[in-house]
Amino acid sequence: MQLTWLDNNSWLIELSGKTILLDPWIVGDLIFGNQSWLFHGTKTVDRALPENIDLILISQGLPDHAHPPTLAILDRSIPIVCSPNATQLIQNLGYEQITTLAHGESYRFADIEIKAMPGSPVGPTTVENAYIIRGEQSLYYEPHGNHSPALANEPAIDVIITPLIDLKLPLLGAVIKGRATTLSLCELLKPQFVLPTAAGGDIKFEGLLVSLLHTEGTVKEFQNSLAAKSLATQAIEPQPWKPMNLDLVAATIG
Numbered sequence: 001m002q003l004t005w006l007d008n009n010s011w012l013i014e015l016s017g018k019t020i021l022l023d024p025w026i027v028g029d030l031i032f033g034n035q036s037w038l039f040h041g042t043k044t045v046d047r048a049l050p051e052n053i054d055l056i057l058i059s060q061g062l063p064d065h066a067h068p069p070t071l072a073i074l075d076r077s078i079p080i081v082c083s084p085n086a087t088q089l090i091q092n093l094g095y096e097q098i099t100t101l102a103h104g105e106s107y108r109f110a111d112i113e114i115k116a117m118p119g120s121p122v123g124p125t126t127v128e129n130a131y132i133i134r135g136e137q138s139l140y141y142e143p144h145g146n147h148s149p150a151l152a153n154e155p156a157i158d159v160i161i162t163p164l165i166d167l168k169l170p171l172l173g174a175v176i177k178g179r180a181t182t183l184s185l186c187e188l189l190k191p192q193f194v195l196p197t198a199a200g201g202d203i204k205f206e207g208l209l210v211s212l213l214h215t216e217g218t219v220k221e222f223q224n225s226l227a228a229k230s231l232a233t234q235a236i237e238p239q240p241w242k243p244m245n246l247d248l249v250a251a252t253i254g
Helices: 068-073 084-092 149-153 179-189 208-212 219-228 246-253
Strands: 002-005 011-015 018-022 040-043 055-058 080-082 098-100 106-109 112-121 127-134 138-141 159-161 166-169 173-176 193-195 203-206 214-216
Touching: 011 138, 068 084, 080 084, 084 098, 112 149, 149 179, 159 179, 179 219, 193 246
Parallel strands: 018 055, 055 080, 080 098, 138 159, 159 193
Antiparallel strands: 002 011, 011 018, 040 203, 106 112, 112 127, 127 138, 166 173, 166 214
16 A cells, blocks of 8 residues: 555545545645635645546545545546535536445445545534545545544454544634544554644645644654554654555564
8 A cells, every 4th residue: 555645634545556536635725615814725835636546535525625626627537436515516526427425335446445434523414424445455534533433343444544633723622633532543443554634734824713723742642642552553644745655664664
C-alpha cells in the first residue's frame, strides 16, 4: 500500500493495483457557504492533478471533502463512490458513474471492497460516512474522529487515517477530536500504522472561525500515548505530496 497526503483531508491511496483519490481539494480556495470572512482556505503551493485515477471516494458533502472547484475539473468518466449527502452535488457536476453508499453498504471495485460506516455528524439529522477499504491490505478512514461502535465487529485493520489531535471552539468543544477517540480505536483494532488527517499542510487558513479554533495535542504526544498503552501501532506524520510505501516503512521499523 502506498499513501500520499495531498493536504487537509485529501489522500491518494494506491492499493491492489488501483489508485483511489479520497476527498480531493487540489485547486481553488476552500470557503463554506460563500462566507470567506468566516473561513477561507488557500493553497500556498500550486499542484497538478494526480494522474491515472481509477476511483474517487467522497466521505462527506461539505466542501472540505466534496470540493466543487476540484471536482469540476476532474474527468467526469472517473467512477465516484460517495455519501448520500454528497450525491446531489456530484450529479450536478455531471459525473457519469456515481455509487451512493449508506452505512453498512459495500461496493466492489476490482479486487477492492469499500464499506461505508457511520462517521461524523454534520447536523442534527445527518451522519456522514467513514470507510473501510480492503484489498491486499486494509485501511479505515474517518476525518473528524467519530468512530462507530460497529467497528468492533470488523476484521483487523492495517492502517487508520483519522485525526490524532483535538480542534476546539469556545463553548462548542471539540469539532475535530482525535486524542482520546483514536487512542481507543487503536486499542480496539490494533493497526500497524495510524496517520493524521484534517491538518493543514501547504495551506493558509484565515477568517473568524480560524481565529477561534484551539488545537490540543501533537503526533508525538499521540505516539507516547500508544507506547503507554503498550500498543505496537506506529503514528506516522506524513509530508504533503510525498508518497509513503508502507511496506518499506514497516521493513525499516522492523
